Amino acid sequence: MTTMESPTDVASAAASGASATERFRADKSPFDAVKDTPKERVDLLAREVLSAVHDTIRRHRVSYDEYNALKAWLINVGADGEWPLFLDVWVEHVVEDVATDHREGNKGTIEGPYYVPDSPECGARGTIPMRDGEQGTPLVWEGVITSTDGTPLQGKVELWHADADGFYSQFAPNLPEWNLRGTFSTGPDGTFEITTIRPAPYQIPTDGSCGKLIAAAGWHAWRPAHLHVKVSAPGHELLTAQLYFPGDPHNDDDIAGAVKSELILDPQSQADGSERVAYSFVLDPVKA
Numbered sequence: 613m614t615t616m617e618s619p620t621d622v623a624s625a626a627a628s629g630a631s632a633t634e635r636f637r638a639d640k641s642p643f644d645a646v647k648d649t650p651k652e653r654v655d656l657l658a659r660e661v662l663s664a665v666h667d668t669i670r671r672h673r674v675s676y677d678e679y680n681a682l683k684a685w686l687i688n689v690g691a692d693g694e695w696p697l698f699l700d701v702w703v704e705h706v707v708e709d710v711a712t713d714h715r716e717g718n719k720g721t722i723e724g725p726y727y728v729p730d731s732p733e734c735g736a737r738g739t740i741p742m743r744d745g746e747q748g749t750p751l752v753w754e755g756v757i758t759s760t761d762g763t764p765l766q767g768k769v770e771l772w773h774a775d776a777d778g779f780y781s782q783f784a785p786n787l788p789e790w791n792l793r794g795t796f797s798t799g800p801d802g803t804f805e806i807t808t809i810r811p812a813p814y815q816i817p818t819d820g821s822c823g824k825l826i827a828a829a830g831w832h833a834w835r836p837a838h839l840h841v842k843v844s845a846p847g848h849e850l851l852t853a854q855l856y857f858p859g860d861p862h863n864d865d866d867i868a869g870a871v872k873s874e875l876i877l878d879p880q881s882q883a884d885g886s887e888r889v890a891y892s893f894v895l896d897p898v899k900a
C-alpha cells in the first residue's frame with residue numbers, strides 16, 4: 613500500500629485527500645458498477661439532481677459571480693483530492709440509511725474516506741497495532757457477534773480509528789502503516805476482546821476545499837470521537853458502523869450526520885485509568 617508523502621511532513625488536506633482518492637480508485641468495483649447502471653436510471657437520477665440545482669438557482673436568483681465561485685470551488689475539490697471527503701461527509705449518510713433500513717440487526721453508519729482493507733490479524737483477543745507509548749486512554753472492548761436469531765457467529769471485526777491527535781495512519785504523515793488498524797477474528801463462539809486507545813474528536817482538514825466551504829458557510833469541521841468497524845460473518849450482511857463516546861459535544865452536531873443513539877458506547881472507568889466497554893453486534897442473514 614502506498615502512502616502519500618507530504619513534502620513538509622505536516623498533515624495537509626491535499627496529502628490526505630490524494631491518499632483517499634488513490635485508495636478509492638485502487639478498488640475497481642465502483643468503476644465497474646458505473647458500466648452496469650441502466651441508461652434509464654442514469655437519465656432519471658441525473659435529470660432530478662440537475663433539476664434540483666436549477667430550482668435552487670431560480671429560487672435564490674444565483675448570480676454569475678456565485679456561479680463562477682462554485683465552478684472554481686468544484687475544480688479545487690478535485691485538485692485537492694477531496695471528492696471522497698466531500699461525499700462521505702455530506703452525502704454518504706443518506707445512502708447508508710437507504711441501504712440498511714431493512715435490517716433487524718445492528719444499526720450501521722457511514723464508512724468514511726479512511727478505510728483500508730486487509731489490516732493485520734490480531735486474533736479474537738488482542739491489541740490493535742500501536743506505537744510504544746501510544747497516547748490516549750487505554751480502552752478494552754469486549755463483545756460477541758451473533759445472528760438475528762441469537763446464534764453466535766464466527767466472524768471478523770475490522771477496526772480502524774484516529775489516534776489521540778485525530779490522525780489516521782496511511783492518510784497523515786509519520787505514522788506506522790497499520791497504526792490503530794486491525795482485524796479481530798473470532799472463534800465459533802463469536803466473542804472478541806479488543807485492546808486499543810480512545811481516539812480524539814476529529815476535525816476534517818480545514819486547509820482544503822471542504823474546509824473552505826465550512827469557513828465560507830460558518831459551519832464547524834468536527835466529528836465526534838469515533839471507532840470505525842466493519843463486522844462480517846459468512847452468510848451475513850456486512851455491517852459498517854462507527855461507535856461513539858457519551859458526552860462528546862459533537863454527538864449532536866456531527867458534520868457528517870453519522871451519529872445514531874444505538875452506536876454510543878457506555879465505557880466504564882477502571883481503577884488503573886483505563887476504560888472497559890461491552891458492545892456486541894447482531895448481523896442480518898443474507899436473504900436468499
Ligand code: MBD
Pocket residue numbers: 697700701722723724725726814816835868870
Ligand atoms: C472521518 O474520520 C470520517 O469518519 C468521515 C466520515 C469523514 C472524514 C473523516
Ligand code: FE
Pocket residue numbers: 724726814838840
Ligand atoms: Fe473517521
